[in-house]
Amino acid sequence: MLAHTSKRLTTRITDHVQEKLQAAADLVGATLNQFVVQAALEKADKVIESESTIVLTRRESLRLLELIENPPPRNEKFVQAQARYKRIKNGAGSTAK
Known part of the structure; x- marks a missing residue:
């Protein structure tokens, strides 16, 4: 089943780049467009995942867990911010009624 497509992406590339992409597409049995879209989606997934993930060392993760389980006492600025x-x-909730 083919997905409905409605957008077009256009780019200019050198002959060398097109030849290289076409060779790779041929190797996996895809059209050039299919190959480029799939490669772009894979790269997008990696970028989104890397930008959405925080990597902590063991020491940092243990410190974070300690702070979650035993938070420091709330100072006056925190209490004021919480009240605000x-x-x-x-x-905001009362005006939406």
């Missing part, structure tokens, strides 16, 4: 957040949240 609750006021804004409650004020």
